[in-house]
Amino acid sequence: MTPISIHWFRRDLRLADNAALYHALKGDHPVLPLFIFDKNILEKLAKDDARVTFIYETIEALKKELQQQGSDLLVKYGKPEKIWPEILKEYQVKEVYTNHDYEPYARERDDNMAEFLTSEEIVFKTYKDQVIFEKNEILKADKTPYTVFTPFYKQWHAKLNDFYIKPYPTKKYFKNLLQTKHLPSPGLKEMGFEKSKLDFPKLNYKKKLDDYAKERDFPALDGTTHIGLHLRFGTLSIRKAVKDALEAKSNVWLSELAWREFYMTILWHFPYSAFDSFKKQYDKIKWRNNEDEFKAWREGNTGYPIVDAGMRQLNQTGWMHNRVRMIVGSFLTKHLLIDWRWGETYFAEKLLDYEMASNVGGWQWAAGSGNDAAPYFRVFNPELQTKKFDPKFEYIKKWVPEFGTKKYAQPIVEHTFARERVLKVFKEALSNS
Structure with missing residues (x-):
């Protein structure tokens, strides 16, 4: 058995300018690229989750690129802790290279992998990418x-x-890729997923x-x-x-x-901030968490046109305009007094570009509980935001076609009332901390 190194692809799905891949290719052994469809992550997702389709299509393209170099991508489906022992039976692995990931699950996974590989006398090297x-x-x-x-x-x-x-000039060292015959890989259906109908943004x-x-x-x-x-x-x-x-x-x-x-x-x-308020005293806020109002927000039926346009854009395309993300986040947490974690979780399900750090950061910013120099009493006025950023209602009319007709929903809460209510609730919670 030839001694090899493995480059483990995760959030770095490209051959060009890839830190860990570059270091692997410059190492002492031929490099076998690997990708694991991680069941620990996939089990929590909907069957038509568009991100899985995006990853799948990207992996297929990577395989083709590697096959042109006489190599291939080893693709596995399962839990990394079960997959790795199987790989070690199949190949004589001397070193594993991968790039850093900063999310809580990834950190725990990589700590466990480092421990396991070291116990097998395999060097585990990780890089910033x-x-x-x-x-x-x-x-x-x-x-x-x-x-x-x-x-x-x-x-x-x-x-x-x-x-x-x-x-990183990876291309220079492609000759150090492990030369191998085409390797099989699991299909979307095999993993229990359907091909998404959403469009992915071009570069x-x-x-x-x-x-x-x-x-x-x-x-x-x-x-x-x-x-x-x-x-x-x-x-x-x-x-x-x-x-x-x-x-x-x-x-x-x-x-x-x-x-x-x-x-x-x-x-x-501050890994705790993924699930709890960065400013800990904000965990004392008494959220209303009204299920019906949360449903109206999710479906874009709040009677606030810019909020509804944003939510419908998200539901239909997997993307929402960045300015509107702030408006809908402020509306949910301040107007409806619904816990930012509810909104964060919904975005995590729907956004193609979901990234835990930015999403949690954005939601906590909207709620006032995060990394923001401004005090909690900033409450976006959806009407003023519309006047400023969608004065001709072009965005609103695109996503809320019934806007301006009798069919359009009545506002579920009045702005001035909502503003006064949230300031009172926040003040009470924060003055007791």
């Missing part, structure tokens, strides 16, 4: 993590240079960067880059995205990329 800066690379002078974005971004931006965005963001700052807040325009899905699964390298932002001199877009890293850093340093 999905962010420019991670873990303890951006800290305050007293070596504690930043918890407010602006000072974090100042240091992030100051530290940024060519070294950090230089691509054509560059042409939007010139007007990004001007257009990104207007949901009727196609002014945002739609790269969330590609960053989430690594079909786009963050180094390339940052390089493109710098070349286009798109500072607003650059800061959006940094927000993603800020929230990943928060999740890394």
